Amino acid sequence: MTDYVTVTADAPLGRTGAIKLHGRDAFDGMHKAGRLAAETLDMIVPHVVPGVSTGELDDLIRNFIAAGGGIPATLGYRGYTHASCISINHVVCHGIPGIKTLKSGDIVNIDVTPIVDGWHGDSSRMYLVGDVPIKAKRLVDVTYECLMLGIEQAKPGNTMGDVAHAIQSHAEKHRFGVVRDFCGHGLGRLFHDAPEVVHVGRPGTGPELRPGMIFTIEPMINIGRPDVKLLDDGWTAVTRDRSLSAQFEHSIGITEDGNEIFTVSPGGFHQPPY
Secondary structure: OOEEEHHHHOOOOOOOOOOEOOOHHHHHHHHHHHHHHHHHHHHHHHHHHHHOOHHHHHHHHHHHHOOOEEEEEEOOOOOOOOOOOEEEOEEHHHHOOOHHHHHHOEEEEEEEEEEEOOOOOEEEEEEOOOOOOOOHHHHHHHHHHHHHHHHHHHOOOOOOHHHHHHHHHOOOOOOOOOOOOEEEOOOOOOOOEEEEEEEOOOOOOOEOOOOOEEEEEEEEEEOHHHHHHHHOOOEEEEEOOOOOOOOOEEEEEEEEEEEEOOOOOOOOOOOOOO
């Protein structure tokens, strides 16, 4: 049985396992935070080029978020010391910025979560570096299509299973694997909250979607098998078969008749090439 709770001004902030139903003020706050996330991912577009290090990109992101009045949610999160996650090629998610430089042919996911006035704007996009092979571009395109097909199903009366099924069926139609080990999540004043947003499932199953719910949808799609493993750093997840992986992420809120996407690119940089 899924529990839902209507969030009031004096409601406790912590994670209780119940799915929070937010009011218009929360949606307004999420739009501000989401816009800074989207602006950050727009800003970085001209810098994602061969020869740049992931650490240099992270520095640009940290400074841009600060200049926009935000704080990177990942800074200090469970000991993490960077403003973003940057995941290259077979890295599924949570790639740690550092001295590694990008090369032509790479596909890269950049994931940011600025906090603005207490609200978390969580989004990630794929970037193509130089001359990228057609098969890799196709993976990126299909992954974006999976995200948007999932968002289409995110409306009152549907279930999380409807969202998951739309993603899974599209990916598997192209013979790609859908990662099971990581999922989307509730969002708001907490970085990670109920519900879990899985990307594989059957229609009509899982929690019912109700107006006021706020969460991320962030499918991770592999050219090969869906299996992943965690590296010794405790963060970086990679495909077990070393196949390419791609991911896109939006933060959304369920409305009375559909949804609002909080993290749409102001510059129109929705999917590469930008």
